[in-house]
Amino acid sequence: MNATAPVFAGLALLLAGPVPALLSRASWPYRTPRAALVLWQAVALAAVLSAFGSGLAIASLLLVPGPDGRPTTSPTREIHALGLPLWLAYVIVFALTLLVGGRLIYMVIRVGIHTRRRRTRHRILVDLLDQGGDLSGQRAADIRVLAAAEPIAYCLPGLRRRVVLSQGTFDSLTESELTAIVSHERSHLRARHDLVLEAFTAAHEAFPRFVRSKSALDSVKLLIELLADDSAVKVTGATPLARALVACSNSTAPQGAMAVGGPTTLIRIQRLAGPLGDLRIATAAYLAAAAILVVPTLAVAIPWLVELKRLFRA
Numbered sequence: 001m002n003a004t005a006p007v008f009a010g011l012a013l014l015l016a017g018p019v020p021a022l023l024s025r026a027s028w029p030y031r032t033p034r035a036a037l038v039l040w041q042a043v044a045l046a047a048v049l050s051a052f053g054s055g056l057a058i059a060s061l062l063l064v065p066g067p068d069g070r071p072t073t074s075p076t077r078e079i080h081a082l083g084l085p086l087w088l089a090y091v092i093v094f095a096l097t098l099l100v101g102g103r104l105i106y107m108v109i110r111v112g113i114h115t116r117r118r119r120t121r122h123r124i125l126v127d128l129l130d131q132g133g134d135l136s137g138q139r140a141a142d143i144r145v146l147a148a149a150e151p152i153a154y155c156l157p158g159l160r161r162r163v164v165l166s167q168g169t170f171d172s173l174t175e176s177e178l179t180a181i182v183s184h185e186r187s188h189l190r191a192r193h194d195l196v197l198e199a200f201t202a203a204h205e206a207f208p209r210f211v212r213s214k215s216a217l218d219s220v221k222l223l224i225e226l227l228a229d230d231s232a233v234k235v236t237g238a239t240p241l242a243r244a245l246v247a248c249s250n251s252t253a254p255q256g257a258m259a260v261g262g263p264t265t266l267i268r269i270q271r272l273a274g275p276l277g278d279l280r281i282a283t284a285a286y287l288a289a290a291a292i293l294v295v296p297t298l299a300v301a302i303p304w305l306v307e308l309k310r311l312f313r314a
Contacts (some may be wrong), residue, residue: 110202126146
């Protein structure tokens with residue numbers, strides 16, 4: 001069990017540093033965004049679990065066998081068995097583990113509450129400012145139109161979801177291009193991409209600024225846009241979507257919403273000109289995601305649990 005903590009710590013450092021750095025620079029995720037997103041989620045989850053596993057493994061060393069062979073369960077016996085310096089080190093590591101876990105839970109709740117409050121306020125605002133508009137000759141219940149000359153398109157996720165367009169979007173786009181934009185935004189809403197972003201945002205905010213990196217969060221933001229693009233391509237084809245992305249490239253959205261435009265628009269347009277999808281790469285990514293989650297857990301956690309079981313049965 002003494003090797004468990006350093007192995008978990010090494011995994012956590014590997015999955016929090018070099019692996020995200022390499023993955024964020026790779027180009028293959030552009031062809032298989034769904035598989036890449038699954039891999040990113042596996043890396044993030046495995047890094048968090050490994051960090052907790054390392055802290056808990058070190059904390060479990062407090063349960064050293066006493067004179068009767070059973071694990072010590074009182075601080076005085078643990079100090080007597082380990083010595084005060086080593087006991088303090090184990091306790092500090094365990095306290096830090098609890099602190100990180102508590103901060104992560106806090107950030108998940110905080111990001112979720114603040115995001116939903118902003119969306120609710122903005123949803124009320126766009127409902128009040130709605131100018132009305134037709135899509136394919138029919139008034140869509142989830143679409144709100146703002147009186148703005150520039151092309152704007154974004155969505156507000158949630159139970160009462162909205163697709164927000166500007167009058168400039170209707171004036172600038174053809175019917176097929178408008179359908180592509182709306183299909184893109186509705187894909188975000190159906191797949192609840194906002195929940196994926198919330199999870200990565202919370203994990204990003206939970207760590208101090210001097211150790212965290214935006215590579216994971218930025219990569220996930222791009223991947224969910226690629227997934228929504230693929231959904232729109234199935235409805236209208238690549239050309240109408242590409243033209244619509246060019247027209248709406250400067251589209252912005254309030255915090256908590258997801259805009260169709262943004263700094264990655266050029267990458268997305270260039271991607272539409274090439275082949276989409278690669279079964280071999282996607283399969284390899286899914287297998288890697290499973291291995292990242294399953295193999296280290298089985299290789300490290302099972303011997304640790306067996307040792308704990310033996311210790312408590314002594």
